[in-house]
Amino acid sequence: MIKKIFTLFLILIPIESFALIEVDITRGNLDPLPVAVSPLSIDEKSRKSFEKVLKKKNIGEEISSIVENNLRTSGLFNPLSKDAFLQAPDIANFKPRFEDWNLIKAQALITGKVNYIDEKLRVEFRLWDVLAAKEMMALAFTTVPNNWRRVGHIISDKVYERLTGEKGYFDTRIIYVAEEGPKTQRIKKLAIMDQDGFNNKILTLGNELVLTPRFNPTSQMVTYLSYFKNLPRVYLLDIETGTQEVVGDFPGMTFAPRFSPDGKKIIMSLAKDGKSDIYTMDLENRIVEKITNHPSIDTSPSYSPDGKYITFNSDRSGYQQIYIMKSDGSDVKRISFGRGLYGTPVWSPRGDLIAFTKLHKGKFYIGVMRTDGKGERLLTENYYQEAPSWSPNGRVLIFYRETKTNDKGEGFSAKLWSIDLTGYNERQISTPMDASDPSWSSLLSN
Amino acid sequence: MTLTKIFKNTLLILTACLVLSACATKKEIATDIEGKMQGDVYTGTDTVKYLADGVPDRVFFATNESILTTASRETLRAQAAWLRKNSGINVVLEGHADERGTREYNLALGERRANAAKDYLMTYGISSERISVLSYGKERPVDSGSNPLSWSKNRRSVTVKAN
16 A cells, blocks of 8 residues: 555666675674765755645755664764765765765765656665765655655665665654553553654544554554453554454453464464463454463464464463464473563564563563573663564664653653664654554565 | 681671661561551552442452452452342453553453452352453553552452443
8 A cells, every 4th residue: 555655666777886885783883884965956946846845945955864864873874964065965966076075084975866857756866985986876766745755764775775785674664552641541542653753643542542553564554452342352453544443253352463474364362261372363264273272371472584483471480481382382482591571572573583571670671582592682771661673674673661650650651762683772762742562664665 | 716716706796787787677668568568469448449338349469460368358258248239230350460561461460360359259159240351451550659569559450340
């Protein structure tokens, strides 16, 4: 659906590749690459047309600042101040004077041009290696003007991919729960926004409690828990049409839903008679399968990216720990053995790591471990934080954090945060209201 | 020889002092909430409402537990007696957890707590058809504080009239 709206033409201009720049992505933000993002040049006629359509004074500058912001927040790049730029945007895009860019210590340069053609937005951009004095990449896009923010994100993804060798994560969205009101009577609504916090949209009215929304692989559907009519059940929401439907007909509370990697099944917990087990439901033929059968609490299931395994949370040992099993429920193996309680395991899209929440000595941690449980690394510690969700490239985790209240029970807040897999570059993602339960979409243009 | 002995004794006394003083501080903390908590189960009446005279509406749990305490069983027996007398009344048992746990696990834990209460009511003759169970996890705390006493009030199963 998203793709239908977003008619995008990618024209790849082939170039010789002798890239000398390489970003070391294993070290996080210790040594971010200095990059100059020259404002996209724009002719006066196009500028005026876009000002009329989009109410933006200079769309070229706006798109560049999206790119600049994305590169900065990744922690891997250091976009240089525009005040130091010596060359005008249009000339830079035509033929950069590399000595000038070298002088301000830029190692990479991004230039480009915006045109208004047949009521469409046409953007071309180029990535230059300053030291080698070479063009590294040149691309052009044509789309409807309203997609201008996405164009900025797509350019960011292309630059990120070219310089790091990994897919980007900027042309993505976050589904989350927007919250307000006193802690004892929180009002919660599903909300969606771009990865950078723009284009916020509330999706439900807040008449009933909603929790834990998660995208399907194409990012068009969301599965979540709703307390509609005081019957907590797993629901499906079509983001484009707004259609909601309950998933299956279960004799008790269904919760903790996620999609299978092929998007065909929903995996979730069913709580009944004091025990919670894991079930799947096929969305096409509605066949329900029981995956675990144990008197304990089995919840928070998450598939491996190949769909062959499931990681989940169980207290069958007496306390909350992380387990993995084959997707048919066989070969259950406990993998967390450290001190403390472990919850909400989420399999990395790369397949090699499991992110989790850990509670130890009154503190909450977001951490990662290998799928055999070894190599546990705690990325961040706080009073309360949980529910990590992976960026589609498996590089960044988003989660939510709640504050401790004072003696009078005041001062509660819930905010979204992200952190690099290395444990560096922790940052808050600002939202119009309080926020929790974030889930990261896949790359929208792919 | 003697010197070592003296030294050893002094050390022993020193250690004893340290242990004692540590105990003293611990006791002080405990007295702060004395009368309101036993172990970490809430025993006060701050948040408790009554279904009828002498019939409290809620029972409390220890951290991560769904075991009914002696006091909880007494409360539930009173509820069962009241329900037997009022055979037209159905109830919802609302299970809750404190904020010190992950959201999804707490949903399951709230359900397990409410079911512990349900099972007990059933052993005292209340038909399962009159009881439904609803878990709120940590979503509806009764006390918004971030301290052990507040958490103890929030770990609860509340019996609510359904009709």
